[in-house]
Structure formats: structure tokens, C-alpha cells
Amino acid sequence: MKGRVENVVERGKVGDEYISGEDEVVVLDRSKDRDKTGHVMPNLIYVSREKSRTSPHNFKAGALNVLIRVSATMTNSPIILTLDCDMYSNDPITPQRVLCYFSEPEVQSQVGYIQFPQMFHGINKNDTYNCEFKRSFVINSRGLDGLKGPNHVGTGCFFNRRAFFGGPSTLLLPELSELSPYNVVNKPIQSPEVLALAHLVAGCNFENHSQWGFKMGVKYGTIVEDFFTGYRLQCEGWKSIFCNPERAAFYGDAPISLVDVLNQNKRWVLGFLEVSESWFVLYIFLFLGAYVKDFLDFMLGGAGTFQKWWNDQRMWLIRSLSCFLFGCVEYFMKSVGISMHGFNVTSKVVDEEQSKRYEQGTFEFGVHSSMFVPVIMAAITNFVALISGLIMILRGKNYFEGFFIQLLIAVFAIVNCLPVYEAMAFRRSDKGGIPIKTTLLSAFLSFTLFTIAYVTLRS
Known part of the structure; x- marks a missing residue:
């Protein structure tokens, strides 16, 4: 096999001689396939997922949903193990542990998945x-096990197939x-009917106008499909179990380069921020509630008017x-002996024009x-963010739901920065506006940050 793979890589394509026995290569049937010693081999089905540029689900979640459907056509086993390609089994009795849980009728009807902690080999002594x-994979998971259970962490997890089709009391019927x-599969996995159906459900267009990825299967909408799927399953009423035996069930590889570690964490952070549920309105309520409370305290204390x-x-x-x-920066510089400024006296000189502008508010x-530079940069950044968001909404109507909170925050910042825009863009005839030098410096620094952020995200 190694020689054939290297040959294909060198030629840049898969030759016809390797495709002639397609079924025998990608499918092993335990009812008839045996190894060289005559022992029965387990079922093995390799799925090469069809992809399309027009399909929005070409990530891991889409691949998992394809595997859920293909496995349903061939065996439809009630338990599904998800495991990353860089992980391996470290304990052969792990499936037996899982069956001990799922063999209980009450557990099987309420538990959506059993999560094992991620363990890694090759980590140095001080990590x-x-x-x-440890906090995410062991400590927090052990604590959550006493509640509805731990969240899904992407690998080392045994799922109840039923959990992918609605809550414990609600069964969603697939197409x-x-x-x-x-469904009970009563045909061999290599039968023409089974293979034809497997090819159908693995197609990239099968999910079009369906509930897959939204109400059924692994959930779409974020690159951290593990966290989002586990969260949604628990919202639907499923519980989970944390199983952490003394002997690690699975081991995997961990990055040993700082840049790889940071890139991995950046992807996780991006995925977490992509999860926007309707319950986010609670944070809006707390935000507005805090402002209303502050306003009431201010007014009831006899402080004055709304303005x-x-x-x-x-x-x-x-x-x-x-x-x-700047006070914090200056204190830090003073503490390390880099710089120390003298006491700044507040100017109280009365200027007639300045006094007039002050009286006018x-x-x-x-x-x-x-x-002034950070304030102006914040004003520019939020203004550009709002315009960019509105342009994206006009180009695609589906953007609004995902950008609503971001646009709301940008609008809030812009409203607070109205005096900055007035003094920066709409040049006043008086001497109280922002000097052009300050505006240009702030704009240059903002553009630099935009460029760095864009390059970082694209990489």
C-alpha cells in the first residue's frame, strides 16, 4: 500500500488500475472477510466524502454527519464513537465500560453521550x-458530571445515535x-441496495433544504462543532456522563510548537465567538439593566438631568x-525605572471663546x-465596523442574525463618540476641534491594526 500511495502522489492522480476493485478496497464485511490467519475481521468502511464549493458544510461537522448517515445505511449501530485521526485506543476494555452505562434502560433513554478526557503523550515534564x-478536560468535566454532565470535547466520545434525532421525548424523522x-438493517453491507443508498446519503447535495446540521446530527454554525453540539444536546434535554478511568482510554498528539499551540487556540476562540444563541438576549438585558440602574441612581440622587x-x-x-x-502605562514605566514625569498642573486659565463653547456643552x-489617539482610534474602528457590517448585510440577507449583536455594540460606541466625529471630520470654525495631525496619526494606527488583523485571520 505504501508503494501504491507514493506512486499515486508522484503521478498526481489515481490510475484506473487502482479503481477496478473499488468495493473490495473501501469495504470489509465481517461476515466473509478474514485476515491471513483466518480470523474474522471487523467491518471497515472508508468514506471519501463528496465536496462542493457551493456547499457551506465542508468542515468537520459536515464530515461527521456524512459518517452518521452512511453508518446508518450499513449497520445503524446504536452507539457511535468519534475519535480524532491522531488518537488511538489505549485500553481495549473501553467499549465494555461504555456498554455498562448504555445497558441500563434509564441511562440509554436519558444519556446522549459518554465523554472520556483527552490525554496526550509526548508532553514534556512541565507541560x-x-x-x-486539565481544567477543561478533567477538572471542570468532573464537576459538571454531577449536573447535566460534561460538554463534548471533540474526540474520545461515545454517542447514543438516538441523540442526533431530537430530544429524549421528541423524535425527528429523517428524510x-x-x-x-x-431502523433495522437486514442486508449485507456490500449489497447493491446498501451501497447505492450509502452513496446517495454521502452526496454533498443530500442535505440541501433538510434539517441536518440544524436540528439533526452534528450542529453547524461554528468551527467548534464539538462544543456547540454538546451544548445543543443538553439544551434539548440529554444528559452526559464523564468517564475517567485510571488507565487512559485514548491517547493523542499535542502540538510542541508555540505557533501551533496559538493557532489551535485561535481557532477555538473564533469558534466560541461564533456560537450565538437566543439566550444571548440575557446579556443584553443585563447590559441595559445596568445602565437603567445607574441612571436611576444618578437621578434619584438629585444629580440633575438626563444630559x-x-x-x-x-x-x-x-x-x-x-x-x-496612560496612567497605568506611566506607572508601569515609573516602577521599572524607564520614565518618570513630573506633576501636571491642571490649567485653569479662562479663555472667553473656550468658556463660551463650554457653556454650550x-x-x-x-x-x-x-x-486623544486611543479615543479617536476607537471611534474610527467602530465606524468602519458598522459600515462593513451593513455592506455585508446588503450583500447577503443571512448575515443579519449573526451580526446583530456586533452591530448593536458598534452603534452604541458610535453614539458615544459623536463629539469625536464632530471635532474630527466636521471641522469646526473654532479652535476646539481635533488637530489634523492627531486625526492622521490615529487613522494611520487604525489602518495598521486593520491590516494586521486581516493578515492574521487570513493566515
């Missing part, structure tokens, strides 16, 4: 890059009765990006100051 993730979790409160909370945001930030900038 330099913190690749074991084909052969894919139902209760006065608005200026109060707006100045907190401006301070956090200017004086608070107009923000006064006037001079070039480095403390």
Missing part, C-alpha cells in the same frame, strides 16, 4: 505550552426511513481609553495630545 488543559435510529447623566457615563468610556490607560479638544 511548557499548557497543552493538557429516509433507513436513516431512522430505530448630565449621559455626559457622566460617556466620560467614563473616554477616560478608560485615555487617562486611565461643546467638547473641547484644541491641542494635539497622545491621550
Whole structure:
């Protein structure tokens, strides 16, 4: 096989001589296939998934759903093991442990999956890059086991096939009765009918206008399909079990390069941020509730008007990006002996024009100051984010649901930055506007950050 693979790689294509025995190569049937010693071999089905550029589900979740459907046509076993390609079994009695759980009728009807912790070999003595993730894979999972159970971590997990078809009390019927979790397969896996059906359900267009990836199977919408699927299954009413025997059930590889570790974590962070559920409205409620409470405290305390409160909370945001930030930096520099500035006296000189603008409630900038730069950068960034988001929504109507919270945050920031836009873009005739030098510097730094972020995401 090694020689044939190398030959195909060198030629750049699979020759006809390797395709002539397709069924015998990709399928092993335990009813008739034996090894050289005469022992029966287990069923083996290799699936090369059809892909299409027009299909939005060409990631791991899509591949798992294909495997769920193909396995249903050939055996429809009630238990499914998901395992990453770089992991191997370390304990042959692991399936027996799982069967001990699923053999209980009450467990089988309520438990969606049994999760084993991720274990890695090759990690150095002090785990330099913190690749074991003991908190996520062991400590937190052990604590959650007393509640509804741990979340799914992508590998080393035995699923109840029934869990992919709705909650414990709700059965979703798939398009084909052969894919139902209760269907009994009574034909050999190499029969023409089974192979034809397997090819059908593995097609990239089979899921079009279906519930796969949304209500059935592994869930779509994020690159961390493991976390999202486990979360959705628990929301549907399924429980999970954490099984952590003394002898590790599975072992896998861990990255030993810092850049690989960081890239892996970046992908996880991106995936976690992609999960937006309707319960996110709770955070909106808390956000608005905190502002309403602050407003009531402000007004009931006899502090004044709505405009006065608005200026109060707006100045907190401006301070956090200017004086608070620079104060912390300056303290750090002073502490390490790099720099130390003298005491700055607050100017109390009365200027007639400046006093007039102050009485009118107009923000006064006037001079070039480095403390204005972060504030202006925030204003530019949120303005560009809002425009970009609106353009993407106009190009594709399906973007709005995913971008709603981001757009809401950008609008909130823009409303708070209205005085900055007025002083920066709409040049005032007085001397209180933002100097052009400050605007150009802020715009240059914002563009630099945009470029770095774009290059990082593309890589």
C-alpha cells in the first residue's frame, strides 16, 4: 500500500488500475472477510466524502454527519464513537465500560453521550505550552458530571445515535426511513441496495433544504462543532456522563510548537465567538439593566438631568481609553525605572471663546495630545465596523442574525463618540476641534491594526 500511495502522489492522480476493485478496497464485511490467519475481521468502511464549493458544510461537522448517515445505511449501530485521526485506543476494555452505562434502560433513554478526557503523550515534564488543559478536560468535566454532565470535547466520545434525532421525548424523522435510529438493517453491507443508498446519503447535495446540521446530527454554525453540539444536546434535554478511568482510554498528539499551540487556540476562540444563541438576549438585558440602574441612581440622587447623566457615563468610556490607560502605562514605566514625569498642573486659565463653547456643552479638544489617539482610534474602528457590517448585510440577507449583536455594540460606541466625529471630520470654525495631525496619526494606527488583523485571520 505504501508503494501504491507514493506512486499515486508522484503521478498526481489515481490510475484506473487502482479503481477496478473499488468495493473490495473501501469495504470489509465481517461476515466473509478474514485476515491471513483466518480470523474474522471487523467491518471497515472508508468514506471519501463528496465536496462542493457551493456547499457551506465542508468542515468537520459536515464530515461527521456524512459518517452518521452512511453508518446508518450499513449497520445503524446504536452507539457511535468519534475519535480524532491522531488518537488511538489505549485500553481495549473501553467499549465494555461504555456498554455498562448504555445497558441500563434509564441511562440509554436519558444519556446522549459518554465523554472520556483527552490525554496526550509526548508532553514534556512541565507541560511548557499548557497543552493538557486539565481544567477543561478533567477538572471542570468532573464537576459538571454531577449536573447535566460534561460538554463534548471533540474526540474520545461515545454517542447514543438516538441523540442526533431530537430530544429524549421528541423524535425527528429523517428524510429516509433507513436513516431512522430505530431502523433495522437486514442486508449485507456490500449489497447493491446498501451501497447505492450509502452513496446517495454521502452526496454533498443530500442535505440541501433538510434539517441536518440544524436540528439533526452534528450542529453547524461554528468551527467548534464539538462544543456547540454538546451544548445543543443538553439544551434539548440529554444528559452526559464523564468517564475517567485510571488507565487512559485514548491517547493523542499535542502540538510542541508555540505557533501551533496559538493557532489551535485561535481557532477555538473564533469558534466560541461564533456560537450565538437566543439566550444571548440575557446579556443584553443585563447590559441595559445596568445602565437603567445607574441612571436611576444618578437621578434619584438629585444629580440633575438626563444630559448630565449621559455626559457622566460617556466620560467614563473616554477616560478608560485615555487617562486611565496612560496612567497605568506611566506607572508601569515609573516602577521599572524607564520614565518618570513630573506633576501636571491642571490649567485653569479662562479663555472667553473656550468658556463660551463650554457653556454650550461643546467638547473641547484644541491641542494635539497622545491621550486623544486611543479615543479617536476607537471611534474610527467602530465606524468602519458598522459600515462593513451593513455592506455585508446588503450583500447577503443571512448575515443579519449573526451580526446583530456586533452591530448593536458598534452603534452604541458610535453614539458615544459623536463629539469625536464632530471635532474630527466636521471641522469646526473654532479652535476646539481635533488637530489634523492627531486625526492622521490615529487613522494611520487604525489602518495598521486593520491590516494586521486581516493578515492574521487570513493566515
